Amino acid sequence: MALGASVPVAVSWGAAPIPVADTARFLWAAVTGGAISTADFTDYTVILQLRTPRVLLAAVLGAGLSALGIAAQAMVRNPLADPFILGISSGAAVGASAVVSWGLFAALGSLALSAAAFVGALAASVLVYLLSRTPGGVAPVRLILTGVVLSFGFLALMSAIVFFDARGDAARTVMFWMLGSLGAATWQQLPLPAAATALCLAWRARDLDTLSMGDGSAASLGVDPDRMRGQLFALTVLGTATLVSVSGTIGFVGLVVPHATRIVLGPAHRRAVLVAPLVGALSMVWVDLLSRVAVPPRELPLGVVTALVGVPVFLVLMRRSGYVFGGSRRPRARPAWSCGRCGSTSPGAPWCRASRCGWPRGTSWDWSVPTAAGSPPS
Amino acid sequence: MGLVGPNGCGKSTVLKALYRALVPRGGAVLVDGDPLRGMRHRDSAARIAALPQEERVELDFLVAEVVRLGAAANPATPREEVEPAVQEAMVRAGVHELAHRSVLGLSGGERQRVLMARALAQRTPYLLLDEPTNHLELRHQTELVRTLRGTTVHRPAVLMALHDLNLAAALCDRVVVLAHGEIVADEALHPDTVERVYGVRPVVITRPDTGTPHLLFPITREDPS
Incomplete structure (x- = not known):
């Protein structure tokens, strides 16, 4: 409900505010095919062509990143995990810098950056997975370590590509891309992967709970930990690579929203996987709004806003509940x-x-x- | 049935291969004649429940939620039977009063009993226990013995790894002694076997309350040399 109310507000508010009532009228007209006067045409175009897709994209991204954050944390059984833990963001950055500096995938035109980021993310995470494999399966700690170490390697590679670039602005372009942006995005392709992620997780919610009991326990409780981890890996990688290719790496949401949800609702995945996407969507809509209206006409990078808002909110939540990992919906009994x-x-x-x-x-x-x-x- | 033997002799490894935390490199594990390899985990969870040793629960689940994972893990348990199975298991393991506590706030012994309840709630014919008396104080050790005696009535087998030889002798119909990964003895415990495997000569006394033999181990404060 809060999300439903936030979307029109976020759509109407921007560098040039348009009254909420007008916004609602325009949206209604667009949905029902009603008529608008010629005087309103500029505002109507801004609302429908620019702001609405952007706000919807923010909502979808927030939802997707939150669901993927839960998947990643369950996969490696580690509270510090986020969707980018498997080297996905740094792999995507290598792909992006290759496009910016070398003109890779030039044939794809404006889609080149997205395609390269997707391919880079996919390649990086598959490499991480293969390198961390042992005959006995994939141990979570090995997965994390390999991901972290290879991330450094990929980032170095990206820096090298940008450093040796003939033009001077490559570094700036890549940095802005990495901080995340909704500026140039279409959103129509995204609801599907985001919803699919949330539904897959909801479907296996009890198995996620079981996996969090530890590998030995999970095996005796009917969940093959290696197989489950492989499935979560595929889900995380495909989902995250899709989102990254559209919007760059928007950090922090995928790490913090799952925790914030668990602090309020408790650790059971059945609730968390359904509520976290809603919380993520809501917070991304507001974060995007803040990034647009804070210092007009410039836009703050999303990564800056998520961290500036998210850090204090999360710290307050955590200190209030004595949170460890998993959170508590119950006040500690005195x-x-x-x-x-x-x-x-x-x-x-x-x-x-x-x-x-x-x-x-x-x-x-x-x-x-x-x-x-x-x-x-x- | 009990598994005893010195540290590192392979007790836990045997159990882990049985509850599928490890995949044996050679050989096969058969359950009622069916190979475990290739069986779906969901199906083996209907036959074998386990109390693993030293597993940390990191999420802040309630005790009842953990036990429910056990009850729901057995696909043979119909949905309306899950809640009764949870309640029964919690009562038998003596954790029903903790039902609404968080598992993170429990002591080691309480957590051990919660995991015991989870295994009992699974209602499987086979029950594997890895050091079930770990962390338990005297009263709960005695109650565990009583619980296990009660559960074996409906079950073909309970297999447990134990350190306490007297407990093994009292609880188990059959005690298997392991050393260096091999079965050394599979019979009633004999003091000679104990000395051969552990390198300590036990003193055998008769328990005044039950009249059964009881092993004592010498404690010396002098330097053995």
Whole structure:
């Protein structure tokens, strides 16, 4: 519902604000095929051709990245995992810089960057997977280490490509691409992979719970951990490579939204995989809005906004709930305690619940009544 | 049936191959004549439940949710039977009072009992236990013994790896001694076997309460040399 309300607001607000009522009227006209006056034509075009696709793309990306974040964290059983853990972002960056510097895939025209990023991401992650394989299957820690190490390698490769570039602006172009952007995007192709990811995860939600119990337990509980990990790998790689090829690497959403969802809902995947995409979509719509209106007419890179907003929000959530990994939907039970003055038991309350006592918790004896040399009263 | 033997003799490895945490490099594991290799994990979970040793649960699940994973893992359990199986297993393992606690806040012994409940909830004919008395204090060790005695009535076999030879002798109809990955003895425990395998000569006494033999091991504070 919040998402449904946010989309029109985000569509109407931008470098040139258009009243929400007008926006709603335009959208309604577009959906139902109604007429608009010629005076409104400029605004109508801005809304329909520029802002609406962009806001919808933001929503889809946020949803997809959040679902993929859950998949990646379940795959490697590590809270630090995000969709880019398998070298996907750095592989995509190599592909992108090859396009920018060498004119790779020039035949594809404006699609060259997307295609190269997709291919780079796919190649990098498959390399990571093959290198981390052992005869006994793929161990999560090996997968993470290989991904991290190869990421450095890919980033070095990308830097080298850009460094030896004859033109001076290649570095800038690649950097902006890596920070993530919704500027040049179409969104029509994206809902399918994002929805497919969420549905696949929802379908196997119980198996995801089982996998989080550890490999030995999972095997005895009817889930082949190696096979499951392979499936999650394929899902993560294909999904993330698709999103990256469209929007660059928008970090942080895929890491933080799954955690934030679990903090509120608890660890069970059945709830998390359905709610996290909604939370991710909502937050991306607002992040994109912020990036457009913060310093008009320039746009802040999305990666900057996600981190600037996400870091404090996440820290507050985490500190409030004593979060470890998995979060808690339940406030920690406060143990019952007995009052130091009247001796009655007050479960949970910070002061004594007995009538006319109200003595604060944790006070071992009554300082207000003079007693013999510090001995507690009976 | 009990598996005993010195550290590193292969007790856990045998169990892991049986509950599919390891795939044997050679040979085959047969369950009721069917090879485990190639069997779907879902199907083997209907026959074999396991209490693994030292598995960390990282997510903040509730105790009841963990036990439910066990009950739901057996495809032979109909959906309406899952909840009763969870409740029964929690009562038998003595964790029903912890049902709404988070597994992350439990002590080692409590967690061990939760995993025990998870294995019991799976309602399989075979039950594999890797060091089931780990982390358990005296009262729960005794209760575990009683629980296991109760469960074997409906089950063809419970196989467990144990350190405590007296517990193994008291609980198990058959005790297999492993050393260096091979079966050394498969009979009633004999003090000579124990000395040969562990290198310690036990003293055999008769328990005053049950009248059964009981192994004692010498504790010396002097330098053996």
